[in-house]
Amino acid sequence: MNIALYNLTTTIKLGGVESIVWDVGQKLAERGHAVTILGGNGAVRREPPGVTVRRYPYIARETWGRVPPLRKSLNLLKLLERLSMAAWAVGDLMRGGFDIVQVVKPYDFPIGAHVRFYRGARLVYNSHGTDFFPGDILFRRAIDGAFACSRYNARMVEAHYHIPIDVAYNGFDAQLFRPATPDPLLRARYAPDGAPLILYAGRLVTFKGLDFLLEALAKLPGAHLILAGDGPHRASLEAQAARLGITERAHFIGNRPHTELPLLHAISDVFVIPSTDHETFCLAACEAMSCERPVVAARTGGLVEVVRDGETGLIVPPGDAGALADALRTLIADPALRAQMGRAGRAWTNEMFTWDKVIARMLACYERVLG
Numbered sequence: 001m002n003i004a005l006y007n008l009t010t011t012i013k014l015g016g017v018e019s020i021v022w023d024v025g026q027k028l029a030e031r032g033h034a035v036t037i038l039g040g041n042g043a044v045r046r047e048p049p050g051v052t053v054r055r056y057p058y059i060a061r062e063t064w065g066r067v068p069p070l071r072k073s074l075n076l077l078k079l080l081e082r083l084s085m086a087a088w089a090v091g092d093l094m095r096g097g098f099d100i101v102q103v104v105k106p107y108d109f110p111i112g113a114h115v116r117f118y119r120g121a122r123l124v125y126n127s128h129g130t131d132f133f134p135g136d137i138l139f140r141r142a143i144d145g146a147f148a149c150s151r152y153n154a155r156m157v158e159a160h161y162h163i164p165i166d167v168a169y170n171g172f173d174a175q176l177f178r179p180a181t182p183d184p185l186l187r188a189r190y191a192p193d194g195a196p197l198i199l200y201a202g203r204l205v206t207f208k209g210l211d212f213l214l215e216a217l218a219k220l221p222g223a224h225l226i227l228a229g230d231g232p233h234r235a236s237l238e239a240q241a242a243r244l245g246i247t248e249r250a251h252f253i254g255n256r257p258h259t260e261l262p263l264l265h266a267i268s269d270v271f272v273i274p275s276t277d278h279e280t281f282c283l284a285a286c287e288a289m290s291c292e293r294p295v296v297a298a299r300t301g302g303l304v305e306v307v308r309d310g311e312t313g314l315i316v317p318p319g320d321a322g323a324l325a326d327a328l329r330t331l332i333a334d335p336a337l338r339a340q341m342g343r344a345g346r347a348w349t350n351e352m353f354t355w356d357k358v359i360a361r362m363l364a365c366y367e368r369v370l371g
Contacts, residue, residue: 001033001034001099001100001366001370002033002034002036002096002097002098002099002100003028003033003034003035003036003098003099003100003102003366004036004038004093004096004098004100004101004102004121005021005024005025005035005036005037005038005102006038006039006089006093006101006102006103006108006111006112007021007037007038007039007103007104007105007108008039008040008058008081008082008085008108009039009040010022010037010039010040010044011037011039011040011041011042011044011045011046011053011055012039012040012041012042012043012044013042013044014044014255015203016128016170016202016281016283016284017104017128017129018044019258019283020104020128020149020170020171020283021037021104022037022046022048023171023173023355024126024171024359024362025037025048025051026048026049026050026051027171027355027359028359028362029048029049029050029051030050031359031363034052035050035051035052036051036052036053036054036092036096036098037051037052037053037054038054038055038056038089038092038093039053039054039055039056040055040056040057040058040085041055041056041057041058042055054089054092056085056088056089057084057085057088058081058082058084058085058088059080059081059084060081061074061077061078061080061081064077064080064081065077075131075132075133075134076133078105078107078131078133079107079133081107082105082107082108082111083107083110083111086108086110086111089111090111090114090115093111093115093119093121094115094118094119097119098115098119098121099121099122099366099370100121100122100124100366100369100370101115101116101121101122101123101124102124102125102126103123103124103125103126104125104126104127104128105129105131106125106130106131106132106133106136106139107131107133109123109125109136109139109142109143110139112139112142113139113142116142116144117142122144122145122366122369122370123142123143123144123145124143124144124145124146124147124365124366124369125143125145125146125147125157125165126146126147126148126149126168126362127146127147127148127149127153127154127157127165127280128148128149128153128170128280128281129153129278129280130156130157130160132160136161137160137161140161140162140163143161143163144369145166145365145366145368145369146163146164146165146166146365147165147166147167147168147361147362147365148165148166148167148168148280149167149168149169149170149280149281149302150167150169150280150281150301150302150305150306151167151302151305152280152301152302152304152305153280153281153301153302154166154167166361166364166365167361168358168361168362168365169281169352169353169357169358169361170281170283170286170353170358171353171354171355171357171358171359172283172286172287172290172349172353172354172355173258173287173355174290174349174350174354174355176258176259176262177261177262177265177286177287177288177290177291178262178290178291178346179266179291179292179342179346180262180263180265180266180291181266182266182267183263183266183267186263186267187267190224190226190251190267191224191267195222195223195224196220196222196223196224196269196332197223197224197225197226197267197268197269198217198223198224198225198226198268198269198270198271198272198328198332199225199226199228199264199265199268199270199271199272199288199293200213200225200226200227200228200229200271200272200273200274201228201229201256201261201264201271201284201287201288202228202229202273202284203229203230203231204227204229204230204231204232204233204234204237204252205231205232205233206233207275207276207277207278207279208233208273208274208275208276209274209275209276209298209318209319210227210233210237210274211236211237211240212274212276212319212320212321212324213225213272213274213321213324214237214240214241214244214246214250215244215321215324215325216274216321216322216324216325216328217244217246217249217250217325218244218245218246219321219322219325220325220328220329220332222249223249223328223332224249224250224251225249225250225251226251226253226264226268227250227251227252227253228253228254228255228256228261228264229254229255229256230254230255234252237252238252261287262287262291265287265288265291265293266291268293269293269331269332269338270293270294270295270296270328270331270332270338271284271285271288271289271293271294271295271296271313272295272296272297272324272328273285273295273296273297273298273303273307274296274297274298274316274318274324275297275298275300275301275303275318276298276300276318276319277300277301277318278301279298279300279301279302279303280301280302281301281302281305281306282297282302282303282306282307285297285303285306285307285313286306286349286353288345289307289312289313289342289345289346289348289349290345290346290349290350291342291346292339292342292343292345292346293338293342293345294312294313294314294331294337294338294341294342294345295307295312295313295314295345296313296314296316296324296327296328296331297313297314297315297316298315298316298317298318298319298324299315299316299317299318300318303315306353308344308348311341311344311348312341312344312345312348313341313345314327314330314331
């Protein structure tokens with residue numbers, strides 16, 4: 001098959017959806033398919049073997065937002081940003097001879113529908129959220145096939161577009177994320193004298209619930225926390241840590257290469273994902289569990305499909321620092337329980353979320369839409 005993976009942000013920023021697009025492209029190419037990734041002209045420069053990568057100019061949403069009537073709607077700004085790239089990319093899509101054009105955001109339905117109508121490519125929607133916009137329902141009939149990253153996400157898409165949608169979940173690198181021997185010097189850097197060590201890896205944005213995590217850390221004397229990631233919320237989180245008097249125990253280490261994350265899992269006792277909203281899946285939780293680390297997660301979105309409460313980790317109410325601290329305290333105090341949940345988590349993720357399983361579900365969708 002000749003497959004186009006079309007998503008502006010794939011080549012302009014680091015993030016969960018963007019990582020998925022890169023990995024899908026590589027895994028499909030390894031299976032002999034022709035794959036082209038089409039994204040915006042940005043700083044992310046990767047060239048996976050066997051994958052063609054094309055980058056296009058676009059007008060950023062911040063630029064569109066300088067027009068006062070437009071700045072009132074973030075969804076409208078995102079749509080205009082995407083349409084501005086489509087004007088440059090449409091020629092390659094029309095000439096590419098693609099069997100499948102796969103998009104991850106509804107903002108790209110217009111260009112997908114255009115290529116479908118004029119070139120006969122099948123439009124496949126790989127949903128990772130909502131990002132619905134006024135009028136998007138008009139493109140419903142152009143969607144030949146759809147699959148979501150969780151049942152939670154699938155229900156939202158079904159309710160909005162009234163189309164059938166499969167669940168493929170997301171995949172992770174099972175070869176990279178596996179149990180490893182902890183580096184004692186690295187652990188001592190972040191958790192001296194054998195102190196408990198908690199790990200968070202992800203973006204520093206408001207809906208990740210990190211303000212509640214810092215409040216929870218303040219309730220856990222002696223425990224240390226690594227926050228591996230960056231984002232617009234970092235400065236306010238660092239200020240909050242100072243107010244709480246936990247600056248020396250909250251380690252903001254910025255973004256780290258994906259290949260370094262297993263080393264951080266190896267030295268940590270527990271992984272935490274305290275999101276309050278927008279968590280349709282959680283790739284970071286899969287990676288932690290595959291490294292045999294128990295996960296404390298908020299009961300929001302698709303997280304409850306990834307983390308099995310009482311088996312691979314503990315689920316707590318979102319936005320509840322007290323409950324978050326209690327769950328972390330329970331696991332910190334019980335090494336045997338951590339080990340038990342760690343083993344169960346690795347078995348669960350390798351059963352459900354490896355790329356072999358996920359790509360098989362995707363290909364089944366492609367084959368159905370191609371007849």
